[in-house]
Amino acid sequence: MAPLPPPRTGDHSTADLTGVIRARRWQLWRPRLIGLGIVAVVITLAAVAWFSPVLALEKVNVSGGELVDHDKVSDFVLDADGGTPLPQVRTGEVEDSVLEQFPKAAEAAVHYAGPRTLKIEITDRTPVLAVEGASGYRLYDGQAVDLGVVDEAPKDLTVLGSDDDPDRATVAAVVRFMGSLRPELREQLSTIEAEDKNSLQGRLDTGDHQATVVFGDSSNPSLKVRTAVQLASAGRTEIDVSVPSVPVTD
Template sequence: MSMVDRLAERDAERRAMARTRFWRGAAWAVGGAAVAVAVGWLAFFSPLLALDPARVTVSGEGTTIDVGEVRDEIVPERGVPLPRLDTVALRERVLGLSGVKDVRIMRDWPRGLTVELTSREPVVAVPDGGAYALLDEDAVRVGTVASPTDVPVVSAPLSDDARSRAALFAALDVMAALPPGLAGKVASVTADTQDDVRTRLDDGTAVVWGSGDRLELKARVVTTLRKAEPDARVIDVSSPDLPVTR
């Protein structure tokens, strides 16, 4: 075989190998595209990942959230594949429900959701006409009752003017700062102004807190004085460095 023939043969082999690589690459590309289409269809359109409301778990409703209302917000999403489900919009709708302080929504593959609620729990009751408004720690109204039984009554103005809101928040600050052993003994709270918060305990003892400043120290002083002077009927810790009992 001449030199020219050998060069021609090698050139033909190179072209054949190039064609083989081309078609092999094309086959891989087509196969990859087909797989991508299949995966996309499975994720975004297949009923295999479609939300089933029966597989939704709701927790943390507390005493103020209607779980039925939460589920009513989820039912319209029935059949939507989980990858396409707009959990941000769903969260906003649930946050708009009464009693919901916060909510966390997580996809529970393949067809469910886990909904973790944080409820607004009443901590005080404030007289409102012939009834009582139940307020949480942020002074958000979470209900109305004829007669409160499980929370102390706060005698404070229930209006939106700055002075009234300041007095109400001062009372809530005092309640939030109380240790459990003391908080459970509070029967009523008064707050004519933000600097004159007072509580009455279930044994009749009156505690004068003054403002909402230095509440942690004030609570410790009250606890100490109740042990040191159990017969004291009034404990004034408005100035916690110089408390007064009588």
């Protein structure tokens, strides 16, 4: 029997090289394929979450603020978005709609609070003036938004007193005047009166001194009140700062 021919070295090397190339290709494509698989899974889960009734909005928790009825806010949002999958609920749009529907709120921060729940944190508008009337004290903020009627004016809030109900222009002028003051100045005006929009006067109380002050119209409120405070602190009790650069005192 004739001996078998030895293996050809070239064929063996070619097979080994082919295997190495295949292994390297697999090493190159494996993480890509795994990444594509993960992306596919994420997209699938996102699609399920986007359309799934399992994540439908069912509850709205409302907190903060005292001027807005929490139950009414919750009912309003549920009427608009209840049953909608939570990923489809845009928090910014909910905030805008709540502020439009409930103008007594200055802010309405909306957050996801679970698979079926929204949380809304209400911040009240800040009253700067209480208008005394037959039914109580009507509150206004610095933008003349009506904040409703309360039985007693909040502590340190300036009260607009009048024998008759002031007209809208007069109230607007007083609100502009009060809304432009820093809180520490505003709190020193215990009362303010106005026959019309150009005839504002009030009672100044600095804690150590009191004075009656004529302000005139609603222009330059900060300058007028600062000037009046300085004169009251010097012992003046009757002050006219309708022209703040030329104050008149008694």
